[in-house]
Amino acid sequence: MTSKSVSSNNYESYLEYNGKGRGLKSWIFSTDHKRIGLLYLITMLIFFAVGVTFGFLMRLELIAPGKTIMDPQTYNAIFTLHGIIMIFLFIIPGLPAVFGNFFLPILVGAKDVSFPRLNLLSWWLFLIGGLLAIISVFLPGGPADTGWTFYIPYSVRTSTNVFPALLAAFVLGFSSILTGLNFVTTIHRLRVPGMTWFKMPLFVWSLYSTAWIQVLATPIVGITLLLVILERAFGFGIFDPALGGDPVLYQHLFWIYSHPAVYIMIIPAMGVISEIIPVFAQRTIFGYKFIAFSSIAIALFGSLVWAHHMFTVGMSGTAMFVFSLLTFLVAIPSAIKVFNWVSTLYKGSIATDPPLLYALGFIFLFSIGGFTGLIQGALSVNMHIHDTSFIVAHFHYVMFGGTGFGIFAALHFWFPKMFGKKYNLQKAKYGFWTLFIGFNLLYFPLFVMGWLGMPRRYYDYLPEYHIYHLVSTIGSWILILGLIIMFGNFIYALLKGEKTSEVNPWGGETLEWHVPTPPPLENFDEIPTIETDPYQYVQNNSDNVLVKEAN
Amino acid sequence: MFPNSTYAESVDFAFWFIVGISFTLLVLITILMIYFVFKYNRKKQVKAENIHGNLTLEIVWTVIPVLLTLGMFYYGWMGYQDLSNPPSDAMVVKSTGQMWKWTYEYNNGLVTDTLFVPVNRAVKIDLVSADVNHSFFIPAFRIKRDVLPNRENFVWFKAENTGSFDIACAEYCGLQHSYMYSKVVVLPENEYDLWFKNASEKKDISSTDSTQTLN
Numbered sequence: 001m002t003s004k005s006v007s008s009n010n011y012e013s014y015l016e017y018n019g020k021g022r023g024l025k026s027w028i029f030s031t032d033h034k035r036i037g038l039l040y041l042i043t044m045l046i047f048f049a050v051g052v053t054f055g056f057l058m059r060l061e062l063i064a065p066g067k068t069i070m071d072p073q074t075y076n077a078i079f080t081l082h083g084i085i086m087i088f089l090f091i092i093p094g095l096p097a098v099f100g101n102f103f104l105p106i107l108v109g110a111k112d113v114s115f116p117r118l119n120l121l122s123w124w125l126f127l128i129g130g131l132l133a134i135i136s137v138f139l140p141g142g143p144a145d146t147g148w149t150f151y152i153p154y155s156v157r158t159s160t161n162v163f164p165a166l167l168a169a170f171v172l173g174f175s176s177i178l179t180g181l182n183f184v185t186t187i188h189r190l191r192v193p194g195m196t197w198f199k200m201p202l203f204v205w206s207l208y209s210t211a212w213i214q215v216l217a218t219p220i221v222g223i224t225l226l227l228v229i230l231e232r233a234f235g236f237g238i239f240d241p242a243l244g245g246d247p248v249l250y251q252h253l254f255w256i257y258s259h260p261a262v263y264i265m266i267i268p269a270m271g272v273i274s275e276i277i278p279v280f281a282q283r284t285i286f287g288y289k290f291i292a293f294s295s296i297a298i299a300l301f302g303s304l305v306w307a308h309h310m311f312t313v314g315m316s317g318t319a320m321f322v323f324s325l326l327t328f329l330v331a332i333p334s335a336i337k338v339f340n341w342v343s344t345l346y347k348g349s350i351a352t353d354p355p356l357l358y359a360l361g362f363i364f365l366f367s368i369g370g371f372t373g374l375i376q377g378a379l380s381v382n383m384h385i386h387d388t389s390f391i392v393a394h395f396h397y398v399m400f401g402g403t404g405f406g407i408f409a410a411l412h413f414w415f416p417k418m419f420g421k422k423y424n425l426q427k428a429k430y431g432f433w434t435l436f437i438g439f440n441l442l443y444f445p446l447f448v449m450g451w452l453g454m455p456r457r458y459y460d461y462l463p464e465y466h467i468y469h470l471v472s473t474i475g476s477w478i479l480i481l482g483l484i485i486m487f488g489n490f491i492y493a494l495l496k497g498e499k500t501s502e503v504n505p506w507g508g509e510t511l512e513w514h515v516p517t518p519p520p521l522e523n524f525d526e527i528p529t530i531e532t533d534p535y536q537y538v539q540n541n542s543d544n545v546l547v548k549e550a551n
Numbered sequence: 552m553f554p555n556s557t558y559a560e561s562v563d564f565a566f567w568f569i570v571g572i573s574f575t576l577l578v579l580i581t582i583l584m585i586y587f588v589f590k591y592n593r594k595k596q597v598k599a600e601n602i603h604g605n606l607t608l609e610i611v612w613t614v615i616p617v618l619l620t621l622g623m624f625y626y627g628w629m630g631y632q633d634l635s636n637p638p639s640d641a642m643v644v645k646s647t648g649q650m651w652k653w654t655y656e657y658n659n660g661l662v663t664d665t666l667f668v669p670v671n672r673a674v675k676i677d678l679v680s681a682d683v684n685h686s687f688f689i690p691a692f693r694i695k696r697d698v699l700p701n702r703e704n705f706v707w708f709k710a711e712n713t714g715s716f717d718i719a720c721a722e723y724c725g726l727q728h729s730y731m732y733s734k735v736v737v738l739p740e741n742e743y744d745l746w747f748k749n750a751s752e753k754k755d756i757s758s759t760d761s762t763q764t765l766n
Contacts, residue, residue, distance in 0.1 A: 072726050147723050153700060154683040154725060241701035247684060248699065281591070283599040290609050312686060312721075313697045314704040317635060324627060328620035332613060339612040340604075342580055345587035349599040352588060360584055367580055371573035378623055380558070380630025381566045384693035387686055387721040451566075453690025455721040458729035462717070537601060 011525075013420065013518040031116035034519060037102030038418070039123050040093055045487075047089035047130060052480065054082040059442070059476040062469045065461055072459040076145035077160070079457060081137065083148030084165060088172045089130050091399055092261065094407045095268035096214070097126070097179050100207045102418060104183060106512045107201050109192030109530070111522040114185035122178035129172035136164035147457060149258075150225075152239040152250045156232055163232060166225045173222045176264070180214025183207050192511075194530035198289065201510045201534040205292040206271025209299040213260045213267075217303065221257030224250065248313055255306035263302040265399060266366075267295055269406025270337055273359045276413050277341050279508040280356035281348025284535040287340040294333035301330040311382045320379055327377035334370055338363060353506065354428035358409035361436050365401025369394055372447065390450025396443045408435075408486065413506070415490065420518040422500050423493035431489060435482030441475025510534050555716065555737075556692040556708045558634055563693070565626040572619055634694065637707035641673035648678070648685035648698040651727035653718060657747070661754045666718065666735040668710060669743035675707040686722035689735060695721055710737040 014034045017026075027035055061068045061075055070078070101119065105112050113119050137143040144165040146155040155162050187208050191200065200208075228250070230236045237243025239250040278285045285291065307315060307323040315323075341363055350356070372394040376382050385391065416422055445468035450456075454465045461469065504513040511530075515523055554563050591597050644666065645656040655666045655676075668674045678687050678698045685698040687706060696706040720731035738746060 072729070076723075076726065076728075145725070151684060151723070154723070157683060158725065241699075246701060248702070281599065282593075284601040284603055286602060287604040287609055290604070312695050314699070314702065317632075320631065320635075321628060325624055328624045329617070331620060332616055335616045336609070336613060338580060339608075342583050342587070343602075343605075343608070345584060345591065347597075347600040347602060348587070348591050349593045349597055350588050350591050351593045360588070363584065364577075364581055367577055371569075371577060374573060374620065374623055375566060375569045378565050378569060378627025378630075380562045380627050380634065380693075381569070382627070383631070383634060383695050384559075384562050384566075384690070386695055387688070453688070453717070453719065455688060455719050455729075457723040460729045462732075537599065 011516060011520045013516070014521050015420070015518050017521045029120070031112070031120050032521060033101050033105050033112050033116065033119060034418075036119050036123050037098050037100075040097040040101060040126065043123075043127060043130065044090055044093055044098060047085050051082055051085040051090055052483065054078045054085070056476055056480060058082065059473040061459070062461070063473040064470070065463055065466060067460075073142070073145065075459040076457075077137075077143040080144050080147050080165075081133075084133055084144075084169070086399075087148055087261075087265075088169055089126075089133065091265045091403050092172075092176060093126060093179075094265070094403060095272065095410065096183065096207060096210055096264070097122075097175075098407075099203075099272070099410045099414065100179070100183060100210075100268065103414065103512055104186060104204060104207055105190070106515060106519060106523050107204050107510055108187065108190055108195060109511055109524065109528050110186060110190035111524065113182045114189055115182050118178050119182055122175045122182070125171055125175035125178070129168045129170075129175060132164050132168035132171060136161040136168065139164060149254060150228065151254075152228065152231075152245075152247045153241060155228065156240045163229060166229055170222055170225045170229075173218045173225075176214050177218045177222075180211040180218070183211035184215060187211070192527055192530055198292070199530050199533060200292075202274035202285065202288070202291055202295075203268070203271035206267045206274070206295050209295040210264050210267045213264050213299050213303070217257045217260040217264075220253060221261075224253040224257070227253075248310070251310050251313060252307065255309045259306035259309060260299075260303050262395075262398070263298055265403045266406075267298060269362065269403040269409075270295065270334075272406045272410045272413070273341060273362055274337075275508075275510065276355045276359040276409055277344045278535040278537070279413075279506050280351050280353060280359075281345055282351075282507060282537050283344065283348045284533065284537060285340070286343040286346070287336075288533065288535070290336055291340050294336045297333040298330065301326060301333070305330055308377060308382075311379060312386045324377055324379050324382075328374065331370060331374055331377075334366075338367060338370075351506075353412075354425060354432060355409050355413035355506070357429060357432045358405050358412055361432065362402060362405040362409060365397050365405060365439065369397030369399075369402055372397065385450055387456055388450035389446040389454045389456050392456050393443045393446035393450060396446075401439060401443070408432075411490070414512070415493070416500055416502070416505050417512060417517050417519070419494060420500055421493045421497040422505075423489050423497060427485060427489045431482055431486035433482075434485055435479060438475050438478030438480070438482050442472050442479050443475070445469070445472045445475075509537060554691070554693060555712050555714070556694070556710055558630070558708060559691070559693040561626075561630040561633060565623070565630055568626055569623045572623070634707070637675045637705070638673040641675040641707055642668070643675050643677060644668075645677045645679070646687060646698075647681055648687065648720065648724075648731075649681035650683065650725055651720070651731040653687075653720075653731070653733040657751075659751055661747075661751050663750065665733060667743060667746055667750075668735060668737055669740045670710050670713050670737050672740070673707055673709045675705055678704045678706065683724050684722045685720045685724050685731070688719045688721040689716060690719070691716040692735075697722055710735075713737045713739055 139161050141161045144162045145160050227238050237245045239245040305327045308327045449465045449468040501517050647654050656662050680698045680700040688695040692708045694706050696704045715736045718733040
């Protein structure tokens with residue numbers, strides 16, 4: 001973009017603007033996509049802190065066999081809450097609702113999303129859902145102890161507060177649907193002139209695939225949870241065998257949503273990685289169309305593999321064959337992405353700044369998560385490692401090593417743009433390495449003991465697994481130290497960090513690097529026009545003419 | 552942990568086959584990443600090149616993974632075929648899972664809380680739950696099958712060595728889930744027959760006793 005659009009010095013940034021009242025009201029009732037993105041960021045990080053605390057307590061309990069700090073009922077409630085919070089309140093909204101809201105309109109050259117008020121409503125639903133989850137902890141009866149999967153019949157038998165927890169998940173589902181709806185519409189209707197489908201940044205492609213899954217799959221879990229609520233409240237016999245229902249039907253319905261939900265969690269992270277690598281290699285992305293279409297392929301195939309969560313339930317041979325085969329095939333688009341990312345480093349000019357470190361960390365950890373997914377997709381092997389700590393390790397590698405590191409990569413990448421503050425690069429690197437080492441120490445032993453036969457969701461364990469649990473718990477402390485370094489660095493930057501209005505600190509080419517820092521209320525004074533691919537780097541680093549103003 | 556059933560050996564083969572391929576690819580990806588980061592580091596003032604892609608490479612790294620994963624699928628599927636087809640002469644024991652213990656019922660009505668089986672003989676376990684979902688898991692035999700209240704599942708194995716092995720519950724079932732352990736004791740054929748005879752007699756005596764008490 002030419003320098004014209006960034007020349008206006010006396011603009012009001014979205015952080016300063018007060019449209020609807022002052023103070024808190026100007027935030028919680030704001031329909032500005034960037035403010036809503038920040039609202040999500042703050043709420044999500046609070047829930048993340050709670051989820052991490054629960055994870056820390058679980059690991060502490062498991063440091064030695066027998067009772068360490070809590071009784072089994074507390075442990076069962078804590079792993080349930082850890083799952084519900086991390087999945088519904090952190091990982092699912094993590095990238096789309098925070099960075100999607102903030103950057104999608106800017107990346108496609110729009111002033112906001114298509115339905116700003118729906119967007120605000122979706123944050124409010126998110127908040128209400130989160131509060132319901134918290135209320136369920138303190139009501140008489142105690143927090144739910146069913147695991148985040150709410151498997152029937154246990155979930156209709158337990159006397160704990162399953163009802164509010166289900167209601168929370170139900171409300172959160174609607175929040176997710178509204179976000180998806182907004183993104184699909186925005187991407188279809190609000191792209192700037194000249195931005196054809198294949199000129200969209202890859203993060204936009206990933207949000208597009210994700211948004212479709214959110215719109216199409218989330219209603220299924222909504223209805224399922226509603227049926228469970230009806231069954232608990234009025235004794236409808238749908239899933240409970242005592243009433244003539246079928247618990248396996250529940251598992252099918254649950255995973256028809258919850259497996260695609262895994263892709264709601266990971267695809268946007270892949271999009272972030274596809275944005276970061278070209279910027280720090282200062283060259284165009286390798287295989288743009290293959291990366292774009294692989295997101296769509298993952299969304300399609302990913303909707304047809306849900307029953308691989310149920311291989312031990314006793315399905316027909318045909319079902320086992322088809323679901324196992326598709327599970328292997330869904331790995332291919334992910335592999336294609338990884339190969340293209342690595343190739344994007346080839347003949348680049350690489351700066352190992354924190355966002356790239358996190359992106360490379362993502363590729364390594366996500367690959368381990370992916371490969372161990374193949375191990376579980378093999379039917380005979382699945383019979384052994386199903387429901388062991390192997391699967392716990394696998395999904396933490398994908399969800400935390402993948403999506404989690406993707407969120408951290410996005411934070412390090414876009415933080416200066418979002419807040420107009422600089423963070424300390426060296427400390428961010430220390431944070432990364434501490435987190436990376438702690439992560440592997442925490443989760444890798446779970447693979448080993450899972451293979452050796454350690455079942456998941458166990459309060460206590462046989463002495464032969466002690467060494468792995470011990471190493472894992474020590475890893476959890478190092479990981480938390482890494483988190484403290486990382487967030488400490490960010491908080492310091494926000495409070496006391498050097499202000500920056502540098503428009504393009506990393507030398508990116510997509511539109512967000514051509515609007516002022518921090519961005520003004522409606523992003524663009526004049527709507528720009530796109531003429532070339534999103535990652536068309538000019539190699540001699542002179543005038544990077546990507547887009548021109550539309551007069 | 553050594554595999555201790557015919558099925559366990561096929562599981563271990565498929566496992567190490569996939570681990571081997573995965574490890575090779577992971578090392579390849581990681582080494583390439585690190586090599587590129589050093590070789591094309593900006594400190595070396597290298598000039599970046601816009602390479603948009605390469606169709607041949609895309610085809611290669613699509614087709615090869617497809618073939619590899621089909622191979623993985625094949626070994627997994629073949630092994631599973633074995634598990635879903637128990638020999639017709641298998642000895643049948645019915646196991647009931649309930650919060651939070653396992654019981655085993657033999658064909659003559661004998662009920663135990665430890666599973667005794669003869670070595671080198673196919674044993675089919677019919678699985679049913681008295682309450683919520685459980686999952687019958689013998690790590691040493693590499694087998695697991697969910698135990699549900701409204702349908703009968705089964706699992707089978709042929710133990711190749713004598714000894715005592717853990718049976719765990721692998722599907723979360725509430726408060727004492729992690730204590731829902733039991734043992735399978737694999738005995739030589741003659742010792743098993745002896746145990747079965749003695750246990751059945753004791754059971755007959757005790758059931759006669761209870762009948763008399765009732766009368």
